[in-house]
Amino acid sequence: MKKVTLSIPLRDTEPVEVKGYEFTLPNGHQVVVHKSINGYGWSVSTKVKGLLMVYGKKTKKEAVQASIEISEKHVDGHYWNKLKEVN
Known part of the structure; x- marks a missing residue:
């Protein structure tokens, strides 16, 4: 995994930058x-x-595993519509 900085858009405020x-x-x-x-x-x-x-x-490992499970179920890439299924 490569270390990066990501800009995350939020409602009603400026985007937030996170490192991950x-x-x-x-x-x-x-x-x-x-x-x-x-x-x-x-x-x-x-x-x-x-x-x-x-x-x-x-944990980071749990988050990665959950994202892999979602990607296997939803190959169309529309993950943000499926949050309730894993969380």
Whole structure:
């Protein structure tokens, strides 16, 4: 995993920059695992748009595993619509 800085868009405020680790999902999409913005655990966001994919996992490993499971179920890449299925 490569260390990167990601800009995450938030509603009604300026984007927030987070530091995390970039990796590629089995379907080829690039994502970043990082500490959750709210301070509760680990999250995974898409690299291109900074859209949240997984949040609130206790460990980085759990967050990565959850993102892999989502990517295997939803090969269309519309992860942000599926958050409730894993979290």
